[in-house]
Amino acid sequence: MRVPRRTLAALLVLAAAPAAVSCTAAHGDDARPGDEPPAALAPYERLLPAPVSARAQGPGYAFGPGTVIRTGLTQDEEVRRVGELLAEQLRGPSGLPLPVVGGADGDGIRLRLDEGAEGAGEEGYRLESGPGGVTLTARTPAGLFHAGQTLRQLLPVSGPGTVPGGTVTDAPRFAYRGAMVDVARHFFTVEQVKRYVDQLAQYKVNTLHLHLTDDQGWRIAIDSWPKLARTGGAGQVGGGPGGYWTKEQYRELVAYAGERYVDVVPEIDMPGHVNAAQSAYAELNCDGKAREPYTGIKVGFSSLCVGEERTYEFIDQVLGELAELTPGKYLHIGGDEANSTPAADYAAFMDRAQAVVAKHGKTVVAWHQLATARPAKGAVLQYWGHDRTPAAEKAAVAAAAKAGNPVILSPADRLYLDMKYEKATKPGLAWTGYVPVKRAYSWDPGSYLNGVPESAVLGVEAPLWTETIAARGDWELMAYPRVLGLAELGWSPAGALGWDGYRRRLAAQGPRLDAQDIAYYRAPDVPWS
Incomplete structure (x- = not known):
């Protein structure tokens, strides 16, 4: 575990078409270095970790000054806390007020607990984005938190913008x-x-x-x-x-x-x-x-x-x-x-x-x-x-x-x-x-x-x-x-793993790491922006 120690000495690629495309086909090992710079990737293709499935479809949601975060009708204090933390995380780069309110009706970012959410498990979630808002659904508050982190990656690194229309369904491979x-x-x-x-x-x-x-x-x-x-x-x-x-x-x-x-x-x-x-x-x-x-x-x-x-x-x-x-x-x-x-x-x-x-x-x-x-x-x-x-x-x-x-x-x-x-x-x-x-x-x-x-x-x-x-x-x-x-x-699921796809998803994270003042090694075989 340590020093001289021992020796001492996806499924993913989203097109505008409704159908989700296999990550293996689009980002697998058949791709060649330099053939697709990260800026060319659609927003859902940049997500890291790669989700189980994702689909880009239709118009998105305009995330702006009028956006609110809605924590549903359950009066669940933990869901409210997840909403407050998400608002704090999104306010930083966007500068928006992002009030957190109860209730489920109306546009904005909606957090929804559903104990019957199929395939979500203890940490999985579903994210749906359209003109009327973004709905995050999970069986547990942990799943809602993870959904919020995916939402952060779908927004611009700084300032308001548009959450692209589409759906992500996701859950972890390992606990x-x-x-x-x-x-x-x-x-x-x-x-x-x-x-x-x-x-x-x-x-x-x-x-x-x-x-x-x-x-x-x-x-x-x-x-x-x-x-x-x-x-x-x-x-x-x-x-x-x-x-x-x-x-x-x-x-x-x-x-x-x-x-x-x-x-x-x-x-x-x-x-x-x-x-x-x-x-x-x-x-x-x-x-x-x-x-x-x-x-x-x-x-x-x-x-x-x-x-x-x-x-x-x-x-x-x-x-x-x-x-x-x-x-x-x-x-x-x-x-x-x-x-x-x-x-x-x-x-x-x-x-x-x-x-x-x-x-x-x-x-x-x-x-x-x-x-x-x-x-x-x-x-x-x-x-x-x-x-x-x-x-x-x-x-x-x-x-x-x-x-x-x-x-x-x-x-x-x-x-x-x-x-x-x-x-x-x-x-x-x-x-x-x-x-x-x-x-x-x-x-x-x-x-x-x-x-x-x-x-x-x-x-x-x-x-x-x-x-x-x-x-x-x-x-x-x-x-x-x-x-x-x-x-x-x-x-990520085993089928989503592959160096050539990952290195482009990784490169797309560079601006986020820069914006958060994270020092990182610019690996020469990653096509950083």
């Missing part, structure tokens, strides 16, 4: 579509992470995994062990002041993400990657001596004292406090690169750690090394392997999947956002090799790992490790545009 940020190697503020949440949510990413602890820093306040944050948080890679989040700041971030239908999955890495905790509390070390703070990037040297009962009191209290702060169903307990923990001790430790997570009412997520021990029933394995990962390790993950353990796919040589695009990329690492935009996108999660069928894949996640990333500009440069490929791989 889990995640991005991870490592705030342990370098500390980032809650406000910086909120910005990422907004960026991710507009492309239908629905999970934020927070790597909160590691050898270099402990970033969340724990009342029962106060020196974890005060002492263990006082540093980072290369030195510097570090920092940590108070419980109130963490709650604020979780609530902010939740309003955008992004679940937070916190990670406390164990039994390795624990030097920051061991520098704060000598009792977490078998020899009873506090460790020196660590500011390097090596891995695999630290381990909790797995034979001491005090260790399990520690993880029970830490995970218990974190569980109370986190409304989502998952707690991540790391479990990778425990090179200083003997295999038998590792398995025994992970048995007890998983039981602690269950005690506090959560479901375990762990890096895929848990497959070499005894994964609990229903525990989720996050696979970070790559092309050179040993076959036996992959087979262990496949066996766990066969036994009923869901898998999140984060292949390091595809989705690790800290990998350099090319030799000239200034931040980042290259222990898996370079990961250009095309490589990050050009694989199918449903058939990626031998022995792990699509039915066992919970979803995909793009981690951003921060050994070399200490500023927002570098963070965004490494994430964008590769995280948009993650969004499409997680949401």
Whole structure:
């Protein structure tokens, strides 16, 4: 999962005709680079992630000063909140007042809950645009939120305009579509992470995994062990002041993400990657001596004292406090690169750690090394392997999947956002090799790992490790545009995937990224505007 780490060293193409056209035919691999600049794409063809189906038909809706957002007759407070957030998002670039009102009649943008909406599932939706307005229909408020994000892409980047006439019917391929940020190697503020949440949510990413602890820093306040944050948080890679989040700041971030239908999955890495905790509390070390703070990037040297009962009191209290702060169903307990923990001790430790997570009412997520021990029933394995990962390790993950353990796919040589695009990329690492935009996108999660069928894949996640990333500009440069490929791989149907179509949809997002002041890598094989 990290550094010298391992080595240490659509269905879519819409014409004016009423019928929807297959994305594969229009955007598939038969297309040739340079044959269709993004400006030539019709609005529905530019949508990213590619929807299940879309149809351009008839005149559109004039989005202008008289537009209102109607939240229906249900008096549902959550629908009202979705409407208010959509209005806020649309006011920024348009400058329009966009009042939010109740009721379903009249023109404007209409939000409609329909529990019987066919094919929508928990996050799907239907968008219909015509001269009288735009109707967003979903079974759940989450679906309405996603519909609103699609609407944003159908409008001009700035100013009023016309929502083209047509229909989008859409739902995700995978339930889990995640991005991870490592705030342990370098500390980032809650406000910086909120910005990422907004960026991710507009492309239908629905999970934020927070790597909160590691050898270099402990970033969340724990009342029962106060020196974890005060002492263990006082540093980072290369030195510097570090920092940590108070419980109130963490709650604020979780609530902010939740309003955008992004679940937070916190990670406390164990039994390795624990030097920051061991520098704060000598009792977490078998020899009873506090460790020196660590500011390097090596891995695999630290381990909790797995034979001491005090260790399990520690993880029970830490995970218990974190569980109370986190409304989502998952707690991540790391479990990778425990090179200083003997295999038998590792398995025994992970048995007890998983039981602690269950005690506090959560479901375990762990890096895929848990497959070499005894994964609990229903525990989720996050696979970070790559092309050179040993076959036996992959087979262990496949066996766990066969036994009923869901898998999140984060292949390091595809989705690790800290990998350099090319030799000239200034931040980042290259222990898996370079990961250009095309490589990050050009694989199918449903058939990626031998022995792990699509039915066992919970979803995909793009981690951003921060050994070399200490500023927002570098963070965004490494994430964008590769995280948009993650969004499409997680949401769009398999038949909509294809590099030549995707690179044009991606290019069409360039003006939006520019307008939002998002730093991004202008991949040379993408026809940016």
